[in-house]
Amino acid sequence: MNSVIKYLDKTLAAALMLVMASILLCVSWQVISRYMLKDPSSVTEELARFLLIWVGMLGAVYAYRTNSHLGLNLVLDKMSPVYKRMTQVLIQLLVIVFSALVLVFGGYELVDLTLELKQISAALSINMGIVYAVLPISGILLIIYSLVNLSNLFSGKVLETTTQESV
Template structure:
């Protein structure tokens, strides 16, 4: 699990960096617009792109921290064996969603926008690089779901012994 801890720290560090970056970008936008009377043209687009990355990578981080929304009322009323099966089923559904939508769909979006050479207006960045957060986050969530399944079954086997 050392690899997962390293990934956790890297993800947390990336999100902290992104939050500081968006804060500084928005502050500069306000200063350049109201104090200097010459608004910076790139700050709005940059802050939007950083926000996309924060939101989608933040979803992976929240998933790892079990901070996502869930309807636990039904699960909590079940026996330990049924609860384990239900929680495993939820993790499998998450994996299927992430594989189909975030990994394959996100990769297709990235490849399409890179192939079409879609460029952002103000920054001149290839949009495929911005959209690459989808397969990255999907991969992280899949890894975390697999860790959750292994942990769920390992703990239940330890309790039975």
């Protein structure tokens, strides 16, 4: 199980690097075509926008996995170890419920609707269901990582929070 999670971590990190590099190339070409060639490319503008959606959602999953997401730890740090662990379990369960209902179920419904209606993007002419597919994907990944966190909590490990000094 641990090797599967490590593989998932590496795949997610590689996907994020690839998407970020793609955004960099798209935006660079957009600037070159607009100001040097005087003929702006509409395809790269839309592609960069769609890639930004994907990097935002997958980046949130990566931040959640590495515990580097924005969080308010003042209250949690002042709790006794027993209440701290109970609160962390509750947080993981809430993340699972939110991810399942909103991201996986709601995201699937959105993808299904856009595929059924054949909603096509203006410049790229791709189905918008492909763009929205990141919602259930990120929801599934969040659920997996929450289950890993719950497993760690029940096995006695403490979930470390990343502070600004360690980033």
